[in-house]
Amino acid sequence: MAKRTSDRRMQVYGALLLLPAAVLLGTFAYLPTVATLINSLFLPGFRGSPPEFVGLENYALLIEDRTFWKVARNNLIYALGTIPTAIALALGMALFVNGRLPGRGLVRMAYFTPTILPMIAAANIWMFFYAPQIGLFNNLLGALGVTGPNWLGDPSVALTSVIAMAVWKEAGFFMIFYLAALQSIPPELEEAANLEGTSRWSFFWRVTFPLLMPTTLFVLINALINAVRVVDHLFILTKGGPNNATNLLLYYVYENAFSFFDRTYAATITVIILLVLAVVATVKFTVLDRRTHYQ
Amino acid sequence: MTDNNNKRIRLEGVSKVWRDVPAVDQASFEVMPGEFVILLGPSGCGKSTTLRMIAGLERVSAGRIHIGEREVTSMPPGDRGISMVFQSYALFPHLNVADNIVFGLRSRKVPKPERQVRLDKVARLVGLENYLDRKPAQLSGGQRQRVALARAIISEHPICLMDEPLSNLDARLRGEMRREIKSLQQRLGMTVIYVTHDQVEAMSMGDRVILMQDGRIVQDGTPGDLYNHPATAFAASFIGSPAMNLVPLVASRDGAAIEGEPRCAIAPHRAAGCQLGIRPEDIHIEPAEAAGVPAEVLDEEYLGADTIIRLRVGKQELRARLPGVMSLSGERSCRLQWTPKAAHFFASEDGRRLDLQGYDFAAARGCDSREDEAQTSTAHDGNYPPGVNR
Numbered sequence: 001m002a003k004r005t006s007d008r009r010m011q012v013y014g015a016l017l018l019l020p021a022a023v024l025l026g027t028f029a030y031l032p033t034v035a036t037l038i039n040s041l042f043l044p045g046f047r048g049s050p051p052e053f054v055g056l057e058n059y060a061l062l063i064e065d066r067t068f069w070k071v072a073r074n075n076l077i078y079a080l081g082t083i084p085t086a087i088a089l090a091l092g093m094a095l096f097v098n099g100r101l102p103g104r105g106l107v108r109m110a111y112f113t114p115t116i117l118p119m120i121a122a123a124n125i126w127m128f129f130y131a132p133q134i135g136l137f138n139n140l141l142g143a144l145g146v147t148g149p150n151w152l153g154d155p156s157v158a159l160t161s162v163i164a165m166a167v168w169k170e171a172g173f174f175m176i177f178y179l180a181a182l183q184s185i186p187p188e189l190e191e192a193a194n195l196e197g198t199s200r201w202s203f204f205w206r207v208t209f210p211l212l213m214p215t216t217l218f219v220l221i222n223a224l225i226n227a228v229r230v231v232d233h234l235f236i237l238t239k240g241g242p243n244n245a246t247n248l249l250l251y252y253v254y255e256n257a258f259s260f261f262d263r264t265y266a267a268t269i270t271v272i273i274l275l276v277l278a279v280v281a282t283v284k285f286t287v288l289d290r291r292t293h294y295q
Numbered sequence: 296m297t298d299n300n301n302k303r304i305r306l307e308g309v310s311k312v313w314r315d316v317p318a319v320d321q322a323s324f325e326v327m328p329g330e331f332v333i334l335l336g337p338s339g340c341g342k343s344t345t346l347r348m349i350a351g352l353e354r355v356s357a358g359r360i361h362i363g364e365r366e367v368t369s370m371p372p373g374d375r376g377i378s379m380v381f382q383s384y385a386l387f388p389h390l391n392v393a394d395n396i397v398f399g400l401r402s403r404k405v406p407k408p409e410r411q412v413r414l415d416k417v418a419r420l421v422g423l424e425n426y427l428d429r430k431p432a433q434l435s436g437g438q439r440q441r442v443a444l445a446r447a448i449i450s451e452h453p454i455c456l457m458d459e460p461l462s463n464l465d466a467r468l469r470g471e472m473r474r475e476i477k478s479l480q481q482r483l484g485m486t487v488i489y490v491t492h493d494q495v496e497a498m499s500m501g502d503r504v505i506l507m508q509d510g511r512i513v514q515d516g517t518p519g520d521l522y523n524h525p526a527t528a529f530a531a532s533f534i535g536s537p538a539m540n541l542v543p544l545v546a547s548r549d550g551a552a553i554e555g556e557p558r559c560a561i562a563p564h565r566a567a568g569c570q571l572g573i574r575p576e577d578i579h580i581e582p583a584e585a586a587g588v589p590a591e592v593l594d595e596e597y598l599g600a601d602t603i604i605r606l607r608v609g610k611q612e613l614r615a616r617l618p619g620v621m622s623l624s625g626e627r628s629c630r631l632q633w634t635p636k637a638a639h640f641f642a643s644e645d646g647r648r649l650d651l652q653g654y655d656f657a658a659a660r661g662c663d664s665r666e667d668e669a670q671t672s673t674a675h676d677g678n679y680p681p682g683v684n685r
């Protein structure tokens with residue numbers, strides 16, 4: 001009897017310890033999610049009238065919405081353009097600054113600097129690089145006798161320009177994770193491989209890369225989430241233009257909510273974004289995790 | 296014979312300097328084909344550095360290294376025909392045992408069927424047949440050790456370097472692995488350089504032991520040489536358990552005597568100012584009436600097979616090791632004897648071995664009868680004169 005009560009006491013104790021985190025998560029993560037989901041089933045009430053329940057009508061609208069599909073496509077291209085490049089660049093930089101290199105502390109700092117800058121500040125800098133007449137890129141190209149494009153104004157170039165800036169911003173951040181992982185690989189592994197005359201290339205693919213797999217996975221998920229989540233630079237660089245050429249999902253949500261004042265439509269797009277991210281996370285935790293060696 | 300040529304290792308004045316601090320200083324030695332050579336020394340004396348220079352993992356600061364007829368001083372590690380067992384095993388954590396073992400063969404582009412044949416053979420040799428699918432994390436320390444060993448063997452390099460490969464194992468497993476490594480080396484005829492700071496390993500496994508101190512080679516000889524003719528006081532104190540007793544000698548009337556015990560001269564006058572080295576197992580304890588160096592029993596420590604007895608002679612402490620249970624209960628004062636051959640003499644300033652012969656004081660029936668009486672009278676008293684005690 002005494003044991004049972006003490007068991008129960010322990011359970012209450014444990015529940016109480018979990019409570020603060022649960023309350024925080026509930027109020028600031030799950031509650032808004034549910035509210036968004038509910039919101040997406042209504043039409044906004046105009047001029048003080050209450051919102052009207054319309055079921056899945058918003059979703060039907062969404063499927064019809066050409067702009068939404070364009071924005072979704074943009075986001076896919078944006079993800080495909082930033083993620084592999086940023087990861088490859090991050091890995092390359094990490095391998096480079098992990099080696100014996102004079103002044104490598106300085107190089108590491110230099111590579112990491114873009115990460116420290118707020119996205120808005122970074123976008124402002126790139127604004128100056130991209131400016132059509134006085135911009136750095138076009139000045140350099142001009143010196144070579146080439147007329148540079150209107151980086152942010154030309155719909156066929158603008159998305160690429162935004163991607164380039166995002167890669168620049170993210171690669172340094174991911175490099176830090178790779179660098180930490182590289183430093184946890186014992187140097188004897190390479191020595192043991194060297195004794196057998198293993199080439200550096202072969203060592204990289206047979207040992208380093210597989211051992212970095214958990215990091216790659218982590219970085220990949222972060223990059224994916226960032227591709228959907230971070231749109232700060234659009235406010236500075238293009239505002240989604242020209243003609244939605246650089247518009248991304250979250251920015252479209254913002255536009256709907258705060259420019260067109262269609263809160264419920266914004267909620268609908270948000271639900272779609274959440275769904276996509278949920279699928280990504282599930283794939284990560286089920287498929288990829290099983291194939292990865294964790295130390 | 297040409298086959299044996301690439302098994303010989305020769306170092307000529309090899310040094311390694313880390314920012315002006317020499318880790319290895321002018322090391323020269325030669326290892327013959329099929330020899331099992333031990334690099335022995337205290338922590339930080341440069342054993343690993345020497346081994347890594349031979350393997351090519353560390354650049355030499357000066358000197359030359361030859362393997363067989365080739366000078367390999369600046370050759371990359373992969374071209375030297377050497378395999379190595381690392382202290383930490385250096386197994387690839389993401390590969391299973393089989394892939395770990397054949398890693399080098401894949402690097403050398405050995406065709407797959409041959410890889411399989413060699414893997415089977417080596418796995419049987421080290422008793423890992425049933426573990427080939429496991430990851431290193433799923434193995435015990437001894438099994439990991441064997442994977443590392445298998446990886447070194449399968450390459451069929453004529454030379455194998457081992458850096459304290461047994462230091463992570465428990466005492467029983469270590470003894471087992473010692474025998475396994477040794478028998479494997481003999482069966483395969485490998486040349487092995489084996490680093491350890493464990494003197495038991497050194498004495499039991501080595502055909503030859505190279506003793507290092509502060510980056511220098513102190514002595515290079517067979518285990519017997521090291522035990523019977525230590526080249527310096529350091530070598531004497533490093534080999535043997537408990538270590539050899541080292542006590543300063545001072546001049547007395549009849550010759551050199553242990554400091555604080557002038558009654559019994561144990562060596563000629565020339566030995567005064569030197570150090571006497573005497574192994575605990577060479578000391579015989581006799582009753583107080585017998586001949587020998589007067590001593591006082593401080594305590595005894597029973598170790599099973601033998602007993603370590605702590606003794607005071609003059610101002611010095613000595614340790615003696617006697618077989619079995621030695622009960623000296625009650626017997627506080629006694630006499631110590633040893634044969635002249637058991638006494639080693641070392642210069643006090645640099646520890647160099649001196650070619651001196653001790654007195655055969657035990658056979659000569661007492662050092663000095665007058666002193667004998669003095670000793671007996673104090674024994675009767677049950678009280679020692681303070682001069683002897685301190």
Ligand SMILES: Nc1ncnc2c1ncn2[C@@H]1O[C@H](COP(=O)(O)OP(=O)(O)OP(=O)(O)O)[C@@H](O)[C@H]1O
Nearest residue numbers: 313317318336337338339340341342343344345492
């Ligand atoms: N990379 C390095 N940089 C600077 N000093 C080093 C380096 N590696 C070793 N040393 C120094 O060289 C000396 C010899 O080191 P080494 O590793 O050869 O010792 P060891 O005899 O193998 O010792 P242990 O038994 O502890 O392994 C040590 O004093 C050590 O501090």
Ligand SMILES: [Mg+2]
Nearest residue numbers: 342343344458
């Ligand atoms: Mg070492």
